């Protein structure tokens with residue numbers, strides 16, 4: 371079975387997806403799976419994370435694809451995507467981060483479904499728009515976002531490094 375679960379308590383989440391994995395019930399195995407996914411997302415993944423703490427943050431909405439006894443798939447969290455709600459003076463908006471699907475599960479529409487749940491949540495949260503960035507060499511991801519209706523913006527992305 372493959373389900374799409376919010377890593378949130380039901381009361382803290384605007385839409386149900388297929389259900390919830392409350393932060394208090396996140397296991398060491400869940401954390402290991404998320405660390406493994408981050409290893410497929412970034413060249414310098416963290417070695418430890420406080421997944422429950424991040425998932426419980428009021429403006430953070432993480433949806434996970436969770437496989438149980440699904441032939442050919444690893445067990446547990448096999449994909450995830452995060453929506454961050456931004457409360458600004460100009461209104462509510464969202465930012466998408468950490469979109470990744472396990473290599474063994476790609477090309478089955480998991481990312482599209484994960485993103486769909488973020489969009490449902492964004493509408494329920496009354497966000498005006500959702501922004502994201504994706505490096506040009508991530509060709510699959512860039513194609514996916516454009517298929518989903520994201521439009522390329524003509525703006526400069528800047529970063530100030532505070533902790534090298």
Ligand SMILES: CC(C)(COP(=O)(O)OP(=O)(O)OC[C@H]1O[C@@H](n2cnc3c(N)ncnc32)[C@H](O)[C@@H]1OP(=O)(O)O)[C@@H](O)C(=O)NCCC(=O)NCCS
Pocket residue numbers: 410411469470471472475476477478479480481482483503504505508510511513514517
């Ligand atoms: C980008 C990513 C999340 C897409 O996940 P996914 O679940 O495979 O995506 P989907 O199955 O929903 O499909 C998205 C598109 O990619 C294509 N695709 C994905 N994996 C594929 C594969 N192994 N072979 C062929 N096509 C593939 C799909 O066919 C689809 O394109 P289409 O609609 O034109 O056919 C995944 O490739 C990934 O985790 N990449 C590494 C991390 C990354 O780049 N994250 C994005 C950061 S901005």
